[in-house]
Amino acid sequence: MASKEYTDRELMVSAAAAEIDDGDTAFVGMRLPLIAFQVAVSTHAPDALAVYESGVIRDSPADGFIHTMCDLPNLNNAVSTTGMLDIMSRLQRGDIDVGFLGGAEIDRYGNLNTTLVEAGNREIRLPGSGGACDIACMANRTVLLMAHEPRRFVESAHYVTSPGYARDGTGRDDHPAPGGGPSALVTSKATFGFDNTGELYVRTLHPGVELDAIADDFPWDLQTAADLGGTVGQTPVPTDEELSLIRTFDPDGFWTGE
Amino acid sequence: MTVSMTDAIGRIAPGSSIAMGLALEHAIPFAAGHELIRQGIDDLTLIGPISDLLFDQLVGAGVVSSIRAAWVGNVSAGTGYRFREAAESGSINVENHSNFSIGLALQAAAMGVPYLPTRSLLGSDIFAENDRFLEQEDPFSGDRLALVPAIEPDWAIVHVQRASPAGDAHLWGNTGITEPAVGAADNVIVVAEEVVDESVIKRDPSRVVIARDQVDLVVECPYGAHPSPVAGHYNRDNAYYLEYHGATRTQEDYDAWAETWIHGVDDRTAYRELIDESALSITQETIAPEVRYGQ
Secondary structure (H helix, E strand, O other): OOOOOHHHHHHHHHHHHOOOOOOEEEEEEHHHHHHHHHHHHHHHOOOOOEEEOOOOOEEEOOOOOOOOOOOOOOOOOOOOOOOOOHHHHHHHOOOOOOEEEOOEEEEEOOOEOEEEEEEEEEEEEEOEOOOHHHHHHHHOEEEEEEOOOOOHOOOOOOOOOOOOOOOOOOOOOOOOOOOOEEEEEEEEEEEEEEEEOOOEEEEEEEOOOOOOHHHOOOOOOEEEEHOOOOOOEEEOOOHHHHHOOOOHHHOOOOOOOO | EOOOOOHHHHHOOOEEEEOOOOOOOOOOOOOHHHHOOOOHOEEEEEEEEEEOOHHHHHHOOOOEEEEEEEEEEEEEEOOHHHHHHHHHHHOOEEEEOHHHHHHHHHHHHHHHHOOOEEEEOOOOOOHOOOOOOEEEOOOOOOOHHHHHEOOOEEEEEEEEEEEEOOOOOOOOOEOOOHHHHHHHHEEEEEEEEEEEEEHHHHHHHHHHEOOOOHEEEEEEOOOOOOOOOOOOOEEHHHHHHHHHHHHHHOOOHHHHHHHHHHHHHOOOOHHHHHHHHHHHOOOOOOOOOOOOOOO
């Protein structure tokens, strides 16, 4: 069998881009979402807008590779370069349709940890929230991206940096965070949704991935779309156009390479 | 009011709290941070939203006691090893924030009110672990809100494109929480790529982000934000961030790194000899349309 023609992270970018609907205002943070927004606005979502907590607002891809939201290609020809409170105020009002989050650890109900993880008997300090807690609390929906590694999937997050759904199965009904909560998780092996109780379920498997192989990665009995009356599909592979765009926006594969 | 970097930083007392890196990855006052390290001004409390490397460098130099911030690391590479080691060993105290909560804390101080309410934080351990955050029911709607108490830094250090000797400053590109921090701080140092005649600033007053009444000291320091980018002046030195990541995994390695990049140079002029500025220059110039005022 020929080796596949895209990397795991290129597939993740494609899947993340698909989570941006045309006309959405998307809150974009660090890493892969920087590329995913540029793909979305170049393909199916030409009227999407990106906001960044640094104060940048864009309606188009950057004309050059960006490590960060503040790299000059991301400021150049922006719609607006303003301050953080302007951006966070939009978020707090409920005007942000979708926000992107990463995490070192995720639990069954989409609670994310980017602050402090346990490894054996020691704690490892991570950089922290940035704007992630704010996005998790207040965006209308959030899309979570992380590498598919068993250590990242935990029954209960050691530290909740960015709240997902309540652990008692009541979703966001009585949750103090006003936003809609996570709508999707994209890993390097599958995409997941969250059911009415806020619990994670397998939505699609990436090509070549078997359900049995990933179920063991989770320390709980992982549910799937089939358990909820649907079917587990296959994640669409990146189109030639998407791959071409990803490799234009990230020409050396810094974010999306192997 | 225009002084040398050495003079400006020398006025900061050990034990001070300093807000820096307020425009996030943009226009970070690295030159000022390195001068703090050279002068050994220690026991500092650092305040910021995310810190893209500068806080890690100050922690590595041993001049930091506390950090109140939303994120500390290296945006290109993730981990800041000096911060991580210090936080894990307990040699620094860390107050975890979100970007919005640190912005609101500074905005509250800038507005002269004791706190600001937010719909963020609730349900997170950032809120749960910190007694300074309180939950309160909105007396009007009954909604649950988190109250974020004001933070008043002793100092804010801000990097801008240009400023007058009086301290009026033009800053463009994204500003992060620059305005709230300047409003909140007791003392403000403006570091400018260039100090210009007051008439240059007054011809475009809408671009003034910081006004003279808020400013104590002005320092002219071209390239003073390297390796971070400054709109219209130079790009982010991405290679520097990756090299730093690889070169500072241990304290010994950091010390060797700092010997070259901080202690090995007397000032920013000498520092500039270490970098290839031509690789960072603006290659695609965007010039804004003329802005007209008048009477």
